Amino acid sequence: MAAVKTAALSLALCSLLAPAISAQRGDAVSYVNPLVGTQRSAIGYGGTMPFVAPPFAMTDWTPQTRQNKISVTSYNYDDPQITGFMGTHQPAIWMGDYGYVTLMPQTGPLRVLPQERGLAYDHREEEASPDRYSVWLRTPDGQRIHAEMTATDRCALLRFTFPKGVAGRVLVETARAGIEGHVAIDGTTHDIVGDNPDRMDKHLGPLALPNFRGYSVVEFEQAPTNERTFDGEDKTLPHGAYAEFAAGETVLVRVGTSFLSAEQARDNLRRELPDWDFERARAKLHATWEEKLGRLKIDGATDAEKTRLYTALYHSLLYPREFSEYGRYYSAYDDAVHNGASYTSFSIWDTFRAENSLLTLVAPERVDGMITALLQDFREGGWMPKWPNPSYTNIMIATHADSLVAEAVRKGFHGFDRETAWAAVYKDAMTPPDGDLTRRWSDREPHTPYEARAGLTLYKQLGYIPVDKTDEAASSTLEDSYDDWCVAQIAKAFGRTKDYGFFLSRSLNDRNLYNPKYGLMDGRRSDGSWAPIGGERDNPGNRSESGWTEGSSWVYTWAPFHDQAGILDLMGGADNYAAKLDQHFAGGHNVHSNEPSHHYPYLYDFAGQPWKTQAKVREIAAKEYGFGPGGLDGDDDCGQMSAWLLFTAFGFYSVNPASGEYMIGSPMYGRMSLKLANGKTFSVDAENNSAENMYIQSATINGRPLNIPVITWEQIQAGSHLRFVMGAKPSQWAAQWRPTPIAAKPLIAVRSSTPQ
Template sequence: MKKLVALLLTLGSLSAFAAQNDAVSHVSPLIGTHKSAIGYGGTMPFVTPPFGMTNWTPQTRQNKISIVSYNYDDPTISGFIGTHQPAIWMGDYGYVTVIPQVGALRTKPLDRRMAFSHSTETARPDYYGVTLDSGPGSNGQAGKIHAELTATERCSIFRFTFPKTGQARILIEASRPGIQGSASVNPATHEITGYNPHRMDAHLGPFALPNFKGYFVVQFQQASTAMQTYGLDDPKATTSRGAYAEFKPGQIILVRVGTSFLSIDQARENLRREIPAWNFDTVQQNLRSTWNQKLSRLQLSGASNADKSLLYTAIYHTLLYPRVFSEYGHYYSAFDDKIHAGSSYTAYSIWDTFRAENSMLTLLAPERVDGMITALLQNFKEGGWMPKWPNPSYTNIMIATHADSLVAEAIRKGFHGFDRNLAWQAVYKDAMTPPDGDTTRRWLDREEHTPYEARAGLTYYKQLGYIPTDKTDEAASSTLEDSYDDWCVAQIAKALGREQDYKFFLKRSLNDRNLFNPALGLMNGKTSDGKWAPIGGGRDDNNNRSASGWTEGDAWVYTWSPLHDQAGLLELMGGAEKYDAKLDQHFAGGHNVHNNEPSHHYGYLYDFGGEPWKTQAKVREIANKEYDATPGGLDGDDDCGQMSAWLLFTAMGFYPVNPASGDYMIGSPMLQHLALTLANGKTFRIEADNNSATNVYIQSATLNGKPLTIPVLTWEQIQSGGTLHFTMGPNPSKWASEYRPKLITTN
């Protein structure tokens, strides 16, 4: 009996341990898919491993730039798409769609829609399942298809359970009308193969890519009764747009899909490597295990189910991008339209993600950082520049060259697995070489068919110390962000022993100060004759952001944007008291728009002005207002992990205001106990005694038992492991109020 009791106790403990470590069960990929008072629904419930090359999601609408495949409000599903669309504002490329069907052949998206209910829907990182209503069957009864999918890095496997009556069919859409994709059938091998050359945002880049194709191989376990292509009935079509396989009713049909950007043969090879057997459950279990290994890096003690869902889903979102863009030793480059040996990544939304997402990856996925930097440097060799928003090639979306920040952060944090000399060449070119036609173009936002933009207006920046609003669009914002990138280039030069370059770029990094208008107490664009530009935001009659020079904001949004020079700004404003008072005006005036990245660090800025209690209250207020564990609970569209990275850092109690510095400003941890397992095997714990929704203020803090008297953590302190301990209370305290940032000097 004692042995039996001991065995039961052991099994119970193992069960509790397994439940605690099955973090996947708390992830809700539906968070961010619903339009709500918080956000507009721009994410998708992807089934994919971390950084997967191809993501799989149900398709409730035809995706394109500004429209994603899945929207929570939609009542129907028209298929399941293997997509590469990284964000709502970007387009897709090389996609393929799988559609189960009963009854008559329907190839058009509107005709093939099937009703579904969220009550039958299961969405996790490792699995998606739903019951689809395919309409009345031949006997007058509704035909229900149960669809399930799971995935690997480049492939997927579906399990479709068809009703007992009606013609069962699986349709493969290779491309859409007007796109010269292709599909072919091979009944002997139970395969449909093809490619899709569509790049939705091809009009944004500087050149065409005639060799670009998204290839696919679709394999069926069961023999079909018929296989056929479709789409050649269009008189303008020269290739089929898709194909289908038909099966006897009432079967469970397994479908494997391999994708590639190299060839059909490579798509087949990817399948052989990643899904060698017809075992749906094994693939799903492997994917679940992969996610659990990553998610369990953050341990939450005493957290509610809502908190667990919110934070583990945030980790899921941060680990989607940049996505893998290579296939077992080779990759297609969208920068020279050739195939190369090596590994690669794409989908860097760098203007968004350099702020916190990239910094989160150095904690959660440091094994990827060297490869991600190397990929940017390969892009530099193949296309002439590191990109700012590759999808998969240059798109010229957003401003500045914040790949400089990614390189600087990697060097600051001790990553050595990339060519540092090549990195210097890349960042030096960013900082010193104007783009083609720099003084003859305004560099409009998302201007079509332009050369690579790099640092638009750099010619003027070098001459005047700022970019004039009457010569270049978004000039004021670019001046401030270029100044930060100059600081990053300076840090890279210093690390590489290039002392003269360090001094040059450090001095130039203070160009942000040239735009401070003391009469306003705000940053202000300037015209080429040195006069102050109009202060407001918006566009002129030609849709240019020229009058005031701001990017997706105004003077309030951008005044504190020089991440490296808060000490200089504090001095320009007349001291800490006036700096904090101006921040008070910023928040009271409704200027802090959290769904856009320029505002993300603002809540933490009171740390610099000696009022850290305001930071503590403000960041908790923002987190409570802008996030919740519902489909509508994510502000904006996550911007490739940046929105979620902000939440994760804020939950832990610190944030990388200047990510390339290696410093983290302290806020107010959201839970009583968190533990971060580091790649070096150590654990960094955050404890917050008396923490609650009202006890948001830090009364005292220790790091490994020693008093912490400044609101700053360093990369080295985190990597050393240990315990950051806070005592919380309901009222502000003077903890860390004496801290002031160090002023940059160039002597």
């Protein structure tokens, strides 16, 4: 009931919280509200920004209300002032920025510091969409400046309309105070050219990159009446310059960005913004988004619900971002320029679960290039990265790039080098990181070698990673076992039979952490004993040697996506498995704002109780996703939170993303369809669907009975028609299905010592 009240309240406040959404609806783009997730609310805080940019753009453009840094984004809905309009590369709230540039219009005295140059604004005079951002700024003397921006992959076009009779100024900040940077004014063209080497999270990775620079070129349509730099020796001031213009002018500004050179930034401008036509540039960006968003069709949903879904798709299509410029790219792994294409901002620990799986459906033309980018990183830096931003950051655990490669192989993508792919995943699985036995590999430990699979040395010897030797060891054991399964699937596809058998057996290492006393996964020491339990002895989530990553035993017990049949068997059968899930949810352990919980509501399918999955996914969608700026619970994490909602609305989810199978939940609307890249259309109909009629009574696919809670990649790609009949009461549909056990035995089976 609380979830229903929350959803109803969000709907009632929609017009107040999201004034940028027009009452007049047209194409798919008109439903997107980029402000969703920018406000902290009772639901949560999504940490998103209202980006104006094409899908997967190299540079995103956003209004700036605060100085962003690690754990702080550029725009927060509750901030009262705008301090700039920023070209940013920050992909998530808890990641830093790099190579940024900021512009700010102003009148009156020169004010260069962010805390001094901010101008008030009103959300009622703010419009945000994927193709244009517009706002009226109030000057200290009571006048108003109209600011607008649209964008391309690497460039932006801004339009500033100053008050009549008042001279205008455009400030350009090329580097922040205390940061090394450069700025210069071209005396012939009046362009402002700058660069900075700032990488806010460079302390989180092993590499120094002396050649790294973010370059920007700022051009003005009108000749300024005055231009000056403020790039002096005073380290309390940012690096930058300003251009002043005659009274009452509307000033058009083009900004090109590059990671190669200022000359390349100019070339990007010439290619992407060849003229000063703001509306033409906006129309092109609008058409780009409409081509993508318009592939999704939804019937039986309110306008607010469509906004929630199309905004989720918008968020899912922002990452990973392009990191190449017309046939060349800077590598943040060997600090050199290469020929080819590249991508970065892979939030892999988050996005390997559903976001990447969604991209194989809605942007398959990008998948080969994204996998190739990871393999290039391997060739140039020695490993595929965990969280490139743009280089190694050693954030999170395991090597889930293996899952991305396995999923691409499973789904038939062929545009990347197979030999390099095998070399990369094999190294992940078999080569411990430098200093593996002398480091604890704590979370976000600065200035360490690349972490890869921390604790792999002992994982290979013991069949698990011991908590007394390595941090986050229990979580890593379970996630590494899944990655081993992924490597096994790649080996099988590549005809490496012996490797397939080896890694399939090693993928069962997850079972070595099952503690029968609690019926949960548990951390172990190097001597085989269970880790001590702190506080109440029967609560294995609280302990000094817990070994967990952002979670507990309850959060991680069902983490091995590939081995649910094994977990079911360890627990003593389907009924016990389902009862333990009941305890998980009743005990408040399912924290949907963080990714390890995302597949849990779908697990009842494995235990023959799919009606519980159907009820639980509806409950979570209503509780955790709203309709205005505060309508996203938890960091969107480069589209993963949004991807969960999209899959759940369709009625299925990628519990094991590399398997090519999707577990069925409860479709949220009467009809949803997706036009596929192959020209076919996949559709889901839900007869009698409503908030009350959440339970599946029967199902067919292409007119034939579907009696299992699973559909496959091939069925989707064939343009199948999935049809459900819904009702208000649970049914026994698909209750007889069980997962197929893995036909292998663990390489190292650890005998359970006496449970503590």
